[in-house]
Amino acid sequence: MEIARPTDLAGVLDALDADPAATLLAGGTDLMVEVTYGGRRPASVVALRRVDELATWEGRTIGSGVTWARIEHGPVRALAQAARTVGSPQIRSAGTIGGNLGTASPAGDGLPFLAAVDASVVLASTAGRRTLRWDEFLTGPKQNALQPGEVIVGVELPEHLPExxxxxxxxxxxxxxxxxxxxxxxxxxxxxxxxxxxxxxxxxxxxxxxxxxxxxxxxxxxxxxxxxxxxxxxxxxxxxxxxxxxxxxxxxxxxxxxxxxxxxx
Amino acid sequence: MIRLTVNGIEHTAEPAGAESLLATLRDRLGLAGSKDACEQGECGSCSVIMDGELVCSCLVMAADADGSEITTVEGLAPAGELHPVQRALVEAHGVQCGYCTPGFAVAAAHLFEREPSPSADDIKEALSGNICRCTGYGAILRALTGLAGEEP
Known part of the structure; x- marks a missing residue:
């Protein structure tokens, strides 16, 4: 198995450009279960947890690498409530909001909030960025609109959130x-x-x-x-x-x- | 090849494919204190502290742990000594079959490191990712609330 461990977003995009079919790894809390129980054997992995740009939360833009542990103590009430119900302290310190979108499980705890506020998902590849509304991104159970060579950069919340x-x-x-x-x-x-x-x-x-x-x-x-x-x-x-x-x-x-x-x- | 600092000691290891950090710790580094039970993050018996965060080592891809600092149950206290949470578990009989105990000890040590006098609710919350199938929770909670100076 090949693994790339880039430290910035440009490095992620380059790694995906060279190997668009690489498996993206964030907190690992979903992927490792597939490896252990689903027999998944990724040929190559691009690991995202060293990329500070993805772990940044600025205003209404939440980076895909922001963990549930941070969101649990963050300023957005219902999203914090949802974060607190994700797994356990161990899961919340590793699992990320981007992982919830990448896995696209119908049971993803962060997804109802994103849907209720009509959040958008920002994707990037070497070809550029695109922004999809949550319902354009989530296309079915465990299915999303992420294309080979793309990474989830983050989530954009609307300017106004109901109190x-x-x-x-x-x-x-x-x-x-x-x-x-x-x-x-x-x-x-x-x-x-x-x-x-x-x-x-x-x-x-x-x-x-x-x-x-x-x-x-x-x-x-x-x-x-x-x-x-x-x-x-x-x-x-x-x-x-x-x-x-x-x-x-x-x-x-x-x-x-x-x-x-x-x-x- | 990955480099890990485990309990203060530098190691190199060659994990196979996408194997977990738990497998690398147990099978390659001989650190069998972290227990292998559910292998899906449900039970907490493989809990370790990785770069300051409590994680399930079964859910960490070893190849992605390169460069990290890990504390396992073996490293909670110097050899031959007990960490205060381990002593509290011994004294309050907070152990039945013992399989979950390393995970509870690591999770509790991580809590007490951040919060020296946690409330009973803090303790329950911090241990909510650890399962004891002997259901010995009462004694575990008594041990740790006692250590915190709290009534259970």
Whole structure:
């Protein structure tokens, strides 16, 4: 196995230009499980953790190499809440937000927040940079729009983030758990609301009919909150797998939606 | 060829392909204190401190650990001595089968290094990535809350 350990972004791009099919390695918390259990044998690896430019968080641009441990103590409330639910302290000190995007698991804990705020993903190669909205980048379960020779540089948050924002996740227990369902809700003081859910569809799911309904309610009644939960449960498209059933995930989506909305009122 | 500083001693090693740091430590450097259990980051029994961060060595690609400083359970205290967290675990009987103990000791030592008097909640949070399948958590928590001067 060949490994390149560049120390700056130019070095990463050069390494990928020379070997576009190289496997990108950030924290390793997903890749090493594939190596150990999935029989994955990368012929060549480009390791990213020495690249300071990727581990930089400046304002609304979060570098792909920023770890969950940093995000957990960062200034963005719902993203910090999501970060705290990622794995364990050991996983959070290694795993990165770029890794969540690269793996593109439907259960990626950071993804519902990115979907709820309509974040963008910045990619780079020797040919230049391009910026894709989250739903252009995440194309399916464990599928994304990253092309050979490209690296995820980071995430761009919108200029304005609603102050009211909440994330919650359901799993078999509190610590060290992969989500059965998760959700992130953001709400403006005037009522405009967005909600994205994880683990209940091939990519994060925005419940747009529910958003439209509740955004028109500046101070929702209990009946409106219940209707919001019902609509969200209708809009998700969960499957049954070894972690849970489609029925439970649909039910849980409605409960999470109501709960997060109540916390934002 | 990679260079590692493990417990203050410089080593070189030749990891095979994408093998984990855990495999390199155990099979090439003879440091079998870090335990090999789940090999997927779920159990924490392979926990080491790498460049100041607590990580699962089963999830670190050894080839990418080149140049790093590692502390394993063998390096928590000088030979023949115990780290305070190890002594606390012994005194409070915080060990049953012992397989998870090195990981708990490393995670606890990492916590106490940053926070000499953690609360019971801090301790639970810091150990949330370590599993004891004997379910000996009560004694482990009593050992460490005692060390912190806290009531469990």
């Amino acid at each position: 009211r924002q909440e994330f919650a996740k359901i799993g078999a227990r509190n610590a060290m758990v992969i989500s059965v369902a998760s959700a992130c809700l953001v709400r403006e003081a005037g009522g405009a609301t967005r909600i994205a859910l994880g683990s209940v569809g091939p990519t994060p799911v925005r419940a747009r009919r529910a958003e439209e309904m509740i955004s028109a309610e500046p101070s929702p009644s209990p009946a409106a909150v219940a209707e919001f939960g019902r609509l969200v449960a209708e809009e998700v498209s969960p499957i049954t797998d070894h972690r849970s059933t489609a029925e439970y995930r649909r039910h849980a989506s409605g409960v999470l939606a109501r709960r997060l909305l109540e916390r934002c009122l």
